[in-house]
Amino acid sequence: MSRVGKHPVALNGAEVTLNGNVVTVKGKLGTLTTAFSDKVTVENKDGQLNVSRVDESRESNALSGTTRAILANMVQGVTAGFEKRLNLVGVGYRAKAENNGLKLELGFSHDVFHAMPEGVTAETPTQTEIVIKGVNKQQVGQVAAEVRAYRPPEPYKGKGVRYTGEVVLLKETKKK
Structure with a gap:
């Protein structure tokens, strides 16, 4: 077994x-x-x-x-519930929890609004930190992955949305 x-x-x-x-x-x-x-x-x-x-x-x-x-x-x-923590890395990248959703400023020409599904809540203790909480582990992980997918960490400067504790390996820039 x-x-x-x-x-x-x-x-x-x-x-x-x-x-x-x-x-x-x-x-x-x-x-x-x-x-x-x-x-x-x-x-x-x-x-x-x-x-x-x-x-x-x-x-x-x-x-x-x-x-x-x-x-x-x-x-x-x-x-006890589940939670996922995300960090925003980059100049001008901000997040704010409002209206049962998450307003993200990620360097696009417009703000991105991500609506939270039933049973999942988002908090923003600081402008660059997001805490996603809920009772369903799969749902919390899926919402965190969707928020991260708006701007995943890029490999040269490391800017983007990343999980807390995630290690982003930076590539070396091109040499002349």
Whole structure:
């Protein structure tokens, strides 16, 4: 069996409702619902979620680990939440959170407005720092990737939107 799939998921104060292959996790930050494959079963025993395979197929083995990881992310999302931090590097690059979205000045002739989807919020502690928060890990990561895609770091000066802690290798300029 998958090594990841063997480990139980601690609920940490979250409430879980099992309805066939649909799992709903409810916590202090919100509610997440996901439908899983019929090749795995999810059980709630003693405040822990256990994932087990239905048969011995390779697909069932792979799905047990994936299902367990998704369940762990759901529990963490509704209890603690997820966040991604972005930094703006470049002269005149600014960000401001407004109207359930993010207004970005990235050196274009116009400002870029990125609307936040349901369940995701953006904060700007400083003009060059963006914090994207939410309960769904996939959604938070996707929004962060979309914001970064407006102006990814360029390889010569390193200007652009980058994740906090991201290392951008700078190329050497052309020699005469």
